[in-house]
Amino acid sequence: xxxxxxxxxxxxxxxxxxxxxxxxxxxxxxxxxxxxxxxxxxxxxxxxxxxxxxxxxxxxxxxxxxxxxxxxxxxxxxxxxxxxxxxxxxxxxxxxxxxxxxxxxxxxxxxxxxxxxxxxxxxxxxxxxxxxxxxxxxxxxxxxxxxxxxxxxxxxxxxxxxxxxxxxxxxxxxxxxxxxxxxxxxxxxxxxxxxxxxxxxxxxxxxxxxxxxxxxxxxxxxxxxxxxxxxxxxxxxxxxxxxxxxxxxxxxxxxxxxxxxxxxxxxxxxxxxxxxxxxxxxxxxxxxxxxxxxxxxxxxxxxxxxxxxxxxxxxxxxxxxxxxxxxxxxxxxxxxxxxxxxxxxxxxxxxxxxxxxxxxxxxxxxxxxxxxxxxxxxxxxxxxxxxxxxxxxxxxxxxxxxxxxxxxxxxxxxxxxxxxxxxxx
Amino acid sequence: xxxxxxxxxxxxxxxxxxxxxxxxxxxxxxxxxxxxxxxxxxxxxxxxxxxxxxxxxxxxxxxxxxxxxxxxxxxxxxxxxxxxxxxxxxxxxxxxxxxxxxxxxxxxxxxxxxxxxxxxxxxxxxxxxxxxxxxxxxxxxxxxxxxxxxxxxxxxxxxxxxxxxxxxxxxxxxxxxxxxxxxxxxxxxxxxxxxxxxxxxxxxxxxxxxxxxxxxxxxxxxxxxxxxxxxxxxxxxxxxxxxxxxxxxxxxxxxxxxxxxxxxxxxxxxxxxxxxxxxxxxxxxxxxxxxxxxxxxxxxxxxxxxxxxxxxxxxxxxxxxxxxxxxxxxxxxxxxxxxxxxxxxxxxxxxxxxxxxxxxxxxxxxxxxxxxxxxxxxxxxxxxxxxxxxxxxxxxxxxxxxxxxxxxxxxxxxxxxxxxxxxxxxxxxxxxxxxxxxxxxxxxxxxxxxxxxxxxxxxxxxxxxxxxxxxxxxxxxxxxxxxxxxxxxxxxxxxxxxxxxxxxxxxxxxxxxxxxxxxxxxxxxxxxxxxxxxxxxxxxxxxxxxxxxxxxxxx
Numbered sequence: 001x002x003x004x005x006x007x008x009x010x011x012x013x014x015x016x017x018x019x020x021x022x023x024x025x026x027x028x029x030x031x032x033x034x035x036x037x038x039x040x041x042x043x044x045x046x047x048x049x050x051x052x053x054x055x056x057x058x059x060x061x062x063x064x065x066x067x068x069x070x071x072x073x074x075x076x077x078x079x080x081x082x083x084x085x086x087x088x089x090x091x092x093x094x095x096x097x098x099x100x101x102x103x104x105x106x107x108x109x110x111x112x113x114x115x116x117x118x119x120x121x122x123x124x125x126x127x128x129x130x131x132x133x134x135x136x137x138x139x140x141x142x143x144x145x146x147x148x149x150x151x152x153x154x155x156x157x158x159x160x161x162x163x164x165x166x167x168x169x170x171x172x173x174x175x176x177x178x179x180x181x182x183x184x185x186x187x188x189x190x191x192x193x194x195x196x197x198x199x200x201x202x203x204x205x206x207x208x209x210x211x212x213x214x215x216x217x218x219x220x221x222x223x224x225x226x227x228x229x230x231x232x233x234x235x236x237x238x239x240x241x242x243x244x245x246x247x248x249x250x251x252x253x254x255x256x257x258x259x260x261x262x263x264x265x266x267x268x269x270x271x272x273x274x275x276x277x278x279x280x281x282x283x284x285x286x287x288x289x290x291x292x293x294x295x296x297x298x299x300x301x302x303x304x305x306x307x308x309x310x311x312x313x314x315x316x317x318x319x320x321x322x323x324x325x326x327x328x329x330x331x332x333x334x335x336x337x338x339x340x341x342x343x344x345x346x347x348x349x350x351x352x353x354x355x356x357x358x359x360x361x362x363x364x365x366x367x368x369x370x371x372x373x374x375x376x377x378x379x380x381x382x383x384x385x386x387x388x389x390x391x392x393x394x395x396x397x398x399x400x401x402x403x404x405x406x407x408x409x410x411x412x413x414x415x416x417x418x419x420x421x422x423x424x425x
Numbered sequence: 426x427x428x429x430x431x432x433x434x435x436x437x438x439x440x441x442x443x444x445x446x447x448x449x450x451x452x453x454x455x456x457x458x459x460x461x462x463x464x465x466x467x468x469x470x471x472x473x474x475x476x477x478x479x480x481x482x483x484x485x486x487x488x489x490x491x492x493x494x495x496x497x498x499x500x501x502x503x504x505x506x507x508x509x510x511x512x513x514x515x516x517x518x519x520x521x522x523x524x525x526x527x528x529x530x531x532x533x534x535x536x537x538x539x540x541x542x543x544x545x546x547x548x549x550x551x552x553x554x555x556x557x558x559x560x561x562x563x564x565x566x567x568x569x570x571x572x573x574x575x576x577x578x579x580x581x582x583x584x585x586x587x588x589x590x591x592x593x594x595x596x597x598x599x600x601x602x603x604x605x606x607x608x609x610x611x612x613x614x615x616x617x618x619x620x621x622x623x624x625x626x627x628x629x630x631x632x633x634x635x636x637x638x639x640x641x642x643x644x645x646x647x648x649x650x651x652x653x654x655x656x657x658x659x660x661x662x663x664x665x666x667x668x669x670x671x672x673x674x675x676x677x678x679x680x681x682x683x684x685x686x687x688x689x690x691x692x693x694x695x696x697x698x699x700x701x702x703x704x705x706x707x708x709x710x711x712x713x714x715x716x717x718x719x720x721x722x723x724x725x726x727x728x729x730x731x732x733x734x735x736x737x738x739x740x741x742x743x744x745x746x747x748x749x750x751x752x753x754x755x756x757x758x759x760x761x762x763x764x765x766x767x768x769x770x771x772x773x774x775x776x777x778x779x780x781x782x783x784x785x786x787x788x789x790x791x792x793x794x795x796x797x798x799x800x801x802x803x804x805x806x807x808x809x810x811x812x813x814x815x816x817x818x819x820x821x822x823x824x825x826x827x828x829x830x831x832x833x834x835x836x837x838x839x840x841x842x843x844x845x846x847x848x849x850x851x852x853x854x855x856x857x858x859x860x861x862x863x864x865x866x867x868x869x870x871x872x873x874x875x876x877x878x879x880x881x882x883x884x885x886x887x888x889x890x891x892x893x894x895x896x897x898x899x900x901x902x903x904x905x906x907x908x909x910x911x912x913x914x915x916x917x918x919x920x921x922x923x924x925x926x927x928x929x930x931x932x933x934x935x936x937x938x939x940x941x942x943x944x945x946x947x948x949x950x951x952x953x954x955x956x957x958x959x960x961x962x963x964x965x966x967x968x969x970x971x972x973x974x975x976x977x978x979x980x
Binding site for chain 2: 086
């Protein structure tokens, strides 16, 4: 039995790295600083240890050879999921380059709301340590922050000391849109967060009015999305007079069509405040289970985020057309490789196409894949790197146990090598 | 395997060889003396009439780290102009302003470059910088770690800690981030922007800490010198891009009091306020100051006309310039009580008065600084122009007729505001070799690189002499990396993985006491998880670390 301290988590996206985990053989128990997201993710038991082809246990080599054979004559294989560590993504992109595949991260449709705004007009953002030490006003838009990241408030807002905030418990939290599901946002001194509640679908209108108020434009309506304009005026004034205001949202929580325009309006509102001699920053929430990692590695390898195809020999990005589900539904795809090393519940979409799953041990399927290769989880079974939500910080994941499970990179590199040999011969 | 490069005309300033015909022998990746007695040549290259130089070294190029990846993500339309397909040996990717990592390696190698150094490694983002550079094939690489706007450092200054405490922190950070140099960007200015200061002159105080850029420069330059780090403090000065900043730059040179200092992309810091448009060239004053102060080295940060993207740690100045973004989209970030970044796409136009004069100011600087060992050829890739424009820039420097032909096409008012037409100097091949090879290796402190004498690693570039210097430098006949032939006729023929260059100055281990407390109280990561271990660079089986000696070490 060993207790490992200062364990970083690739699951929650906010880069918690203070977990203590007790290791007994291959079983893990989070004994300090767990949360509703991290604890079950770390404690998930290993079930499968050997690869399967057509439901029968085979050696890793046999499974790799079979996967390469399935990919050999495909015209448009899709590599979906894309949830792994940096080395796993490196191998995944090498395989995609070799096989002319489409690469598509499982959370891209949510992240697209951010990418489209970024690629159209940009933004001014900040990172977690700046929030922890500088933020005096946090505006949470359309997101149940504590459900997304249970320890966000404890770690980054209600920290006892901050370098530039005298009394952290006096920080102001305001929710716009969705109300919080619990009390994590209540200050240690008992001050509850203010909630300006509206339906999520009304947020485009609410944010548009808020931006207009920030810019000092006249608004004739008295209420928008159920929120009094006078309330929004107060919010606009608070944002403009904050010492270091922060606006946060989870792109995936803005679950309505063209939500990228909401992200864009928010980002432009933040810029407007900075052009009016005050500081304000955005803080997009993301980074769970390798989604930032996928976009970062795909970014430096291809120039584009992780919804990119290689079918013409070079990378082509299309945030709509390279969607796994779309390609499966349209019949354009002719094989699916599903890669998810973090979450046993993140199973591939239903398909009759040849299916190779490189997944976390413990994944179960309603329909057995042609090839299933259970892999280790980065940060548990092998060391690795994962990006936090703020995209700047890559955390060094630790190996906690000897499970003997191969890494995503081991498996995908082996398939790529096997495919290369088949192509050359 | 013994390789002989036979009969080439060698330009090797490191050995004082200026265009002499010489054979070069390569064994086990290194250049060796001609073996004595009988020996068998395994492979010979006939280089009669060819020009031979060591592999070129880009001492300031943004090739690794978060802001570069933001720049990539921001500009899909730029990548679509330059798709790069995979081949049987090369990976696919994209080119132009901010190429993908693999394409960065291929295109540098295809111009005869064998090393590039990322000048703005944020300590907290150093992992990413190394991971990106780890995916750049062929090139050796390294990074200068950014300090000066991080709150830990500013707290040390405010607490009046002694120079030794600063030195320990700088050395510890260089170890932790795996750096070969130290850079400061808009000294203290990135931090001041977080307190809503919008400009910070050399003697202006940070609103919270009360320290000035002048204080920061002096303390950091002293630390770098006392630690024995070869590369002088790498300085991106105050007031980047501001008309009149030539005075700031001259004051910065005077203010450093003789300490070694490298002023980077000095073109952006050489602007006067004369003329109808209140924008003029300060290049002559800067060149005079550089000529007179032997402790100063510079690189130019030449701008060249066309679309590019500027990616900088200087979020204060990038924010101030955001209205110039073309296309109109841009990003700034405050980062982890550590630093910041700003990414602003730019299109430099020859018919814009300001851009045209910027172009001329860069060239004036190149031509008016006398000592090629103290000036370096950069475009501050991608900020002034993508690195792929170097052959064009070399032609501008080596060919006065060509230079004046281009000059005659730029904005007419800019032509009147530059002395360029009257400058007769043309760079020689030897001077180009100094700026891009021997001088760069010496400046960074690279042992066994940048020269062609026995003992050096065999990073070698072979060109066909051509009076059109652009054609000559954009397509070498051969490039060898550590003795392996990687490029033939300007195309990659094999892949090799370069090393990561670092220095490891000593520090008092007790420095971690204060740091651990600071990390626990204020940062978002444990100190132990912050430090980059060697295996993070080597575990993929391709990377390696090369530790270079400090000044005063016995080689």
